[in-house]
Amino acid sequence: DKGEELFIVNMDLSGIGKIPHISLDEQSLEFGKVLVGKTVSKTIMLSNQSQVHATFEIAQMEHDSTDSVFHFFPRKGVVQSGRQFPIVVKYIPTTSDTFSLDNFKFTTPGGNTPKIQCSGLAIGPTLSLDQHYLNFGDLDCDKEIVIKNQKSLGDMLIDPTRAYAKRAIKITNESEITAKFAFLTDPNGIFKFQCIDGELGPYKSVSFFIYFQ
Numbered sequence: 585d586k587g588e589e590l591f592i593v594n595m596d597l598s599g600i601g602k603i604p605h606i607s608l609d610e611q612s613l614e615f616g617k618v619l620v621g622k623t624v625s626k627t628i629m630l631s632n633q634s635q636v637h638a639t640f641e642i643a644q645m646e647h648d649s650t651d652s653v654f655h656f657f658p659r660k661g662v663v664q665s666g667r668q669f670p671i672v673v674k675y676i677p678t679t680s681d682t683f684s685l686d687n688f689k690f691t692t693p694g695g696n697t698p699k700i701q702c703s704g705l706a707i708g709p710t711l712s713l714d715q716h717y718l719n720f721g722d723l724d725c726d727k728e729i730v731i732k733n734q735k736s737l738g739d740m741l742i743d744p745t746r747a748y749a750k751r752a753i754k755i756t757n758e759s760e761i762t763a764k765f766a767f768l769t770d771p772n773g774i775f776k777f778q779c780i781d782g783e784l785g786p787y788k789s790v791s792f793f794i795y796f797q
Contacts (some may be wrong), residue, residue, distance in 0.1 A: 594697040604638030604695035606663060607631050615675040615704035621761045624675045628700065630690065632663035638692045645687040645699075652686045653677050677706030709759035711784070720749040720796035726727075741776035741795055748797040757784035 609629040618624050632638045641660040644652055655674045663669040677684070685703040724747050742748050757763045766781035779792040 596772055599645060602634060602636045604632060604636055605634040606634065606638050606690060606692055606695060606698060608690065608698045608700055610700060610731060612701045613703070615702070617705045617707050618675055618677050619759060619761055620677050620680045620706050620708055622677075624704075626673050626675075628671050628673060630663055630669040630671055632665060632667055632669070634695070635665050637665055638663045638695060640669075640687055640690050640692045640747050641688055645689060647687075653704070653706070654686055654688070655788060656688070673702060674741050675702070675704045678705060680706050680708030682706045708759055709757060709763035711754050711763055711765055712758055714754040714756070715751075718751045718753070720751060721794070723747045742797045743776065746797060748795055750793045750795045752791055752793055754791040755784070755788055756789040757787060760786045762786060 607630075609631070613626050613628070615624050615626070623675045630640065637659075639662050653676055657672045657674070657677060661669060675684075683703070683705050685701065687696050687699060687701050689699045691697050698738065749761055755765060762783060762785050764781070764783050769777055769780055774796060776795040776797070777792070778794070779790070782790065783788060
């Protein structure tokens with residue numbers, strides 16, 4: 585209306601944008617040698633030095649393998665302002681004699697992207713023999729043997745009517761996990777193994793004979 589007056593008021597607006605900034609207390613994790621079937625865990629700390637909370641998510645770098653043996657718990661979360669957030673990293677190797685090295689990044693919207701590198705070597709169980717050399721001596725190939733108790737030659741891996749020699753050997757699993765073993769032998773050879781393969785529990789041993797005929 586004509587009777588109303590228009591007033592113009594100026595108002596100044598100002599603000600400072602805050603972006604999250606996170607950091608890791610480690611840039612690399614070395615798990616060393618780990619038996620296949622075992623899990624080794626390490627804990628890292630994710631810090632938020634900014635004045636706002638930081639939402640983060642962990643992702644594997646694009647150029648690394650997709651099936652990583654390194655696992656993060658949790659893989660995403662929120663770090664409050666000025667606080668630290670613990671993250672557990674587990675190395676779970678699956679294939680023996682394999683060295684793994686993967687890189688991971690921690691992303692937060694509008695903020696920085698710290699990275700961490702994880703490495704580890706997967707090893708298999710350790711087996712040992714109590715002897716590495718067996719001397720079977722000399723055999724008279726023309727000598728005939730009279731069988732008194734055929735069951736005592738239960739092995740029947742050899743001709744019980746001909747001369748033969750046998751030696752005992754022991755194999756030991758020196759690892760804390762179950763181990764499978766197998767001897768590569770010639771089925772038509774002159775050495776016969778009473779046991780050519782099997783499975784040994786942690787720190788267990790088994791003895792058997794090897795025959796020469």
